Amino acid sequence: MWTYILKRLLHGLFSIIGASLLIFVITRLTGDPVAMLLPPEATEEMVRQMRATLGLDRPIWEQYLIFASHALQGDLGMSYRWEMPALTLLLDRLPATIQLASAGLLFSISVAVPLGVLSAVYRGSWIDRVGKTLAMAGQAMPNFWVGLILILVFSVSLGWLPAYGSGSFRHLILPAIALGSYPVAAQTRIVRSSMLDVLDSDYIKMGRILGASESVLVWKYAFRNAAVPLITVLGVYFAAMLGGTFVVEVIFAWPGVGRTVVEAVFARDFPVVQAGVLFTSVVFVTVNLLVDLSYGVIDPRARVNV
Amino acid sequence: MAAKIRNCFAVGLLASSIAFVGSAFALAAKDTLVVGFTNEATTLDPNKVAGTADRFFLYQMFELLVQPDRDGKPMPWLAESWNVVEENGKTRIDVTLRPGVRFHNGDPLTSEDFEYSFQRESDPKVSRVASRHRKVERFEVIDDRRFSIHFSEPDGNYVASFLHLAAVPKKYILKVGEEGFNKAPIGTGPWKFVSRKQGDELRLALNEDYWNKDHRPTVKNLVIKVIPEELTRVAAFKSGEVDWIDNVPLPLVQEFKSMKGVTTLSVNGGNNLYFDFPQHNTKSPFHDVRVRQAVAMGFDMDAIIKSVLYGQGRRYTGVGTSSPAYDPSIKPYAYDPVKAKELLAAAGYPNGFDTPCYNMTTQREPSIKEVGEAVYAYLQTIGVRCQIRNVEYGAWVDLIRRNSNKLDGITTNMSAQGIPADPGNTWASSTLHSYQPNEGFGAYSHTSDAKADEMVEKLQVTMEPEKRDVLIKEIARYKYQNLLGGIPTYEPVMTMAWRDNVDFKPWPFPGYWRAFQEIGFKN
Numbered sequence: 001m002w003t004y005i006l007k008r009l010l011h012g013l014f015s016i017i018g019a020s021l022l023i024f025v026i027t028r029l030t031g032d033p034v035a036m037l038l039p040p041e042a043t044e045e046m047v048r049q050m051r052a053t054l055g056l057d058r059p060i061w062e063q064y065l066i067f068a069s070h071a072l073q074g075d076l077g078m079s080y081r082w083e084m085p086a087l088t089l090l091l092d093r094l095p096a097t098i099q100l101a102s103a104g105l106l107f108s109i110s111v112a113v114p115l116g117v118l119s120a121v122y123r124g125s126w127i128d129r130v131g132k133t134l135a136m137a138g139q140a141m142p143n144f145w146v147g148l149i150l151i152l153v154f155s156v157s158l159g160w161l162p163a164y165g166s167g168s169f170r171h172l173i174l175p176a177i178a179l180g181s182y183p184v185a186a187q188t189r190i191v192r193s194s195m196l197d198v199l200d201s202d203y204i205k206m207g208r209i210l211g212a213s214e215s216v217l218v219w220k221y222a223f224r225n226a227a228v229p230l231i232t233v234l235g236v237y238f239a240a241m242l243g244g245t246f247v248v249e250v251i252f253a254w255p256g257v258g259r260t261v262v263e264a265v266f267a268r269d270f271p272v273v274q275a276g277v278l279f280t281s282v283v284f285v286t287v288n289l290l291v292d293l294s295y296g297v298i299d300p301r302a303r304v305n306v
Numbered sequence: 307m308a309a310k311i312r313n314c315f316a317v318g319l320l321a322s323s324i325a326f327v328g329s330a331f332a333l334a335a336k337d338t339l340v341v342g343f344t345n346e347a348t349t350l351d352p353n354k355v356a357g358t359a360d361r362f363f364l365y366q367m368f369e370l371l372v373q374p375d376r377d378g379k380p381m382p383w384l385a386e387s388w389n390v391v392e393e394n395g396k397t398r399i400d401v402t403l404r405p406g407v408r409f410h411n412g413d414p415l416t417s418e419d420f421e422y423s424f425q426r427e428s429d430p431k432v433s434r435v436a437s438r439h440r441k442v443e444r445f446e447v448i449d450d451r452r453f454s455i456h457f458s459e460p461d462g463n464y465v466a467s468f469l470h471l472a473a474v475p476k477k478y479i480l481k482v483g484e485e486g487f488n489k490a491p492i493g494t495g496p497w498k499f500v501s502r503k504q505g506d507e508l509r510l511a512l513n514e515d516y517w518n519k520d521h522r523p524t525v526k527n528l529v530i531k532v533i534p535e536e537l538t539r540v541a542a543f544k545s546g547e548v549d550w551i552d553n554v555p556l557p558l559v560q561e562f563k564s565m566k567g568v569t570t571l572s573v574n575g576g577n578n579l580y581f582d583f584p585q586h587n588t589k590s591p592f593h594d595v596r597v598r599q600a601v602a603m604g605f606d607m608d609a610i611i612k613s614v615l616y617g618q619g620r621r622y623t624g625v626g627t628s629s630p631a632y633d634p635s636i637k638p639y640a641y642d643p644v645k646a647k648e649l650l651a652a653a654g655y656p657n658g659f660d661t662p663c664y665n666m667t668t669q670r671e672p673s674i675k676e677v678g679e680a681v682y683a684y685l686q687t688i689g690v691r692c693q694i695r696n697v698e699y700g701a702w703v704d705l706i707r708r709n710s711n712k713l714d715g716i717t718t719n720m721s722a723q724g725i726p727a728d729p730g731n732t733w734a735s736s737t738l739h740s741y742q743p744n745e746g747f748g749a750y751s752h753t754s755d756a757k758a759d760e761m762v763e764k765l766q767v768t769m770e771p772e773k774r775d776v777l778i779k780e781i782a783r784y785k786y787q788n789l790l791g792g793i794p795t796y797e798p799v800m801t802m803a804w805r806d807n808v809d810f811k812p813w814p815f816p817g818y819w820r821a822f823q824e825i826g827f828k829n
Contacts, residue, residue: 030700030701031700031701031703031704032704033700035703035704035707036700036703037356037434038434038437039434039435039437039438039735040721040732040735040736040749040750041437041438041731041734041735041736041746041749042437042746042749043437043440043743043744043745043746044709044743044744045744046430046436046437049430050430050434053431081348081356082348082349082504083348083349083354084488089504092504093504093505148537148538148541151537151538151541152541155541155542155545155547156541156544156545159545159546162542162545162547163538163541163542163545163547164531164533164535164538164539164541164542164547165506165507165531165547166506250534250535251535251538252535252538253506253531253532253533253534253535253538255503255504255505255506255532256505259505259534260505266669266698266699266700267700268700
């Protein structure tokens with residue numbers, strides 16, 4: 001077990017180094033951030049000075065080594081734009097993003113699980129068809145559109161919930177729905193097909209023969225086994241939401257990580273972009289590992305003996 | 307595409323079907339005013355100002371020596387008086403500070419604070435705008451209320467930019483350090499810093515001891531919310547969550563103007579848009595003035611403003627319309643495709659020619675891409691066959707920065723002349739004077755013309771406002787006749803909206819209409 005974890009950690013480390021290297025090179029291929037930092041009247045000498053101050057006058061491999069050695073000590077550089085440590089900038093905004101991603105995921109699960117289970121249990125019925133339609137609608141509508149419709153209905157027309165901002169549970173509801181509506185379709189389909197497989201298995205049939213109630217069979221015996229594929233997808237979605245809630249963050253003026261990183265891309269704020277990508281790769285690797293390990297907890301058959 | 311969908315959404319749903327939620331107004335507490343801004347400042351330190359959006363936050367709390375009044379005329383502000391003095395072939399500005407001004411912590415404002423502001427701002431390690439002060443030889447403190455700024459050579463931009471310097475509290479910064487000042491900035495302005503949550507809001511409280519009793523806010527608290535998405539900003543306004551917003555989306559401006567219970571004001575946003583080309587390159591078709599004239603006559607900018615910008619743009623001809631030197635007798639080139647084709651033929655292009663046409667996108671001017679598309683479509687019809695290349699802002703900066711030498715066709719361009727407009731700095735440093743990197747000339751200029759250079763250099767050393775205005779008009783005419791420094795197209799119009807229960811008097815500068823010098827609730 002420990003060897004397996006160690007192996008996975010090593011693989012993860014390579015992935016993180018690869019991602020950081022890639023983003024480091026790509027950002028520098030897009031051009032010189034100094035042109036966007038200094039006013040036009042700056043002389044060439046001032047441009048040279050600024051480039052030297054930011055370390056951009058060194059060869060790219062040297063810049064990367066400096067970045068990597070500082071990163072190992074927890075220093076991801078100073079934001080060119082905000083003039084504060086890039087890591088502090090991201091960490092300041094991380095709680096808002098975790099809050100939004102968790103709420104979005106919670107919303108999607110709370111819709112997808114009952115919908116998927118009911119669609120499987122009542123396969124081919126109107127419940128199944130309605131579930132399918134609802135789920136597909138969620139996937140078909142872009143986040144920003146869902147967000148705007150929610151604002152229009154619940155903030156402007158009804159006045160029930162705030163249109164934007166953060167800080168309270170009421171602020172969280174609309175962005176969480178906008179963010180969580182997209183993965184509902186995939187999660188519902190996974191739960192449904194996985195439940196269909198399990199409901200068709202011998203031990204469920206045996207349970208029925210032995211007279212176990214249908215709800216106990218469905219929720220206690222079938223769903224627990226059917227949940228494993230869902231957990232894999234949930235892990236990936238959660239990781240993706242942590243790094244990719246940009247659109248919803250902009251629509252709801254939510255002060256999260258995604259918005260910060262995308263704004264940094266437009267401003268060529270290299271340290272923040274690098275920190276953002278590094279953060280996202282660490283999250284992906286960690287979440288994937290945790291998801292894999294969780295299989296063993298949920299399903300004893302999945303425990304590895306490597 | 308997303309923007310178009312959003313626009314349709316805006317017009318189709320928000321604009322037509324939503325009743326204004328009047329009852330929601332009552333939710334706003336009467337001692338707190340909430341405003342929604344599109345953009346956020348990256349710094350709260352006036353010596354580190356980097357972009358226009360910084361000014362929106364900074365100049366609630368900080369103040370300058372001189373600033374234009376609401377009609378654009380310079381008026382002494384923290385300076386009680388100031389004079390440009392020529393003595394022994396040298397130039398200096400003598401300043402006497404207004405008595406009785408105090409920082410938010412109670413410390414009195416003295417000459418040493420401005421000396422410190424100058425030292426910080428002219429140090430490239432602290433400030434990115436150190437180049438503003440490159441012609442200042444020394445700063446001399448005479449006494450607590452008097453100081454002189456000595457120049458190595460006259461600097462017209464210093465006067466045109468209202469002496470640049472903001473009051474920063476020397477004692478306080480030395481005590482709390484740079485980080486402490488950044489976390490809790492204090493100035494002399496009408497609003498005191500309370501708290502800031504980046505990406506979300508800035509909270510301010512009324513400065514009860516503010517020196518200017520004639521022009522001051524009347525509400526106790528001000529909350530500036532950052533709401534980048536335009537339709538969310540509109541929704542927040544309509545739902546009563548905010549009392550004032552900037553940048554009403556262009557398709558909704560007319561609806562806002564006719565909305566009950568709402569006041570709007572459409573103003574010059576401070577940016578100046580134009581199309582540029584490599585006039586300096588003798589091998590380029592655009593080196594020939596007839597080709598440049600053909601391009602200027604080859605598109606109908608009035609129609610584009612009306613249809614693409616929903617009327618929210620103002621024509622200009624080289625000098626911003628808010629400048630005292632704006633000359634209305636210079637009219638924009640009229641759309642004349644027949645004459646444009648004749649000019650092209652006379653220049654040796656009877657069948658037209660192919661050229662790259664760069665179309666820049668930026669969040670700052672959301673419709674600039676659509677304007678570019680329209681102009682380039684027009685140019686096809688006169689024979690300037692555009693190979694359109696869309697470029698993101700960062701890549702575009704690389705394209706137009708002269709040291710890259712990449713521009714080989716037409717490009718959309720913009721260069722802010724500010725409010726009130728003064729083109730002196732942008733003509734010299736950026737767009738008109740030929741490229742001379744070591745002098746700080748023409749960093750983005752694709753023009754090379756000895757007479758234009760000479761006139762721009764003369765403007766650089768002209769400090770008297772009246773003489774500057776005369777010279778600016780001369781340069782503008784020469785620039786217009788020879789189509790140098792690009793073809794001016796329009797100044798974007800920015801519309802602000804606030805509820806009728808808000809008493810707001812807009813000041814154009816230094817906060818670009820967003821510094822709340824005078825705001826409150828009506829009784």
